[in-house]
Amino acid sequence: MGQPRLNLSKVHCLLTDRDQFTRGLVAQMLRGFGMGSINQAGDGETARDLILKDRPDVCFLEGDLPDTPTAQIIDWIRKQPPPLRFIPIIVMTGYTQLKLISEVRDSGANLVVRKPVSPQALFDRLAWIANTQRPFIETDNFHGPDRRFHDMPPPDNRFKRDTDIVAEQPQ
Numbered sequence: 001m002g003q004p005r006l007n008l009s010k011v012h013c014l015l016t017d018r019d020q021f022t023r024g025l026v027a028q029m030l031r032g033f034g035m036g037s038i039n040q041a042g043d044g045e046t047a048r049d050l051i052l053k054d055r056p057d058v059c060f061l062e063g064d065l066p067d068t069p070t071a072q073i074i075d076w077i078r079k080q081p082p083p084l085r086f087i088p089i090i091v092m093t094g095y096t097q098l099k100l101i102s103e104v105r106d107s108g109a110n111l112v113v114r115k116p117v118s119p120q121a122l123f124d125r126l127a128w129i130a131n132t133q134r135p136f137i138e139t140d141n142f143h144g145p146d147r148r149f150h151d152m153p154p155p156d157n158r159f160k161r162d163t164d165i166v167a168e169q170p171q
Helices: 020-032 044-054 070-078 098-107 119-131
Strands: 012-016 037-041 058-062 089-093 111-114 136-138 143-145
Touching (some): 020 037, 020 119, 037 044, 044 070, 058 070, 070 143, 089 098, 089 119, 098 111
Parallel strands (some): 012 058, 058 089, 089 111
Antiparallel strands (some): 136 143
């Protein structure tokens, strides 16, 4: 099976990372995928301003921003009026402690990607978000995409544990 194709030429994205080198590296990957417009921010306050001003189609947020917890920014995005609340959010982090992953997931992130991120992993996650419909859940204490993945394969179609198996599909 061939590599999936995505036309990202009209996609506007916001890339937020405290490290300028990392922002440049990820922005170069996104440009290589053909992404149309990439705005960059180094902190949460700038990211919020750019979200309101430019209304991106997708957001990449670092898991540990210098001025605001990333989970707080995601929660703020999810409480905005449509269409802003539905922006796909990919969190990139080098800190993969369960507490951080749980916080951003529970605040409404679509996916969490471990840094350093490879171009292949980044593209796979973008393609998965573009090609997978997940219901948007709104409750008293959660706004975001349905967190349940039990009936879907992992984004890169590779299972991580020896005990993971592909479930039989009903005929």
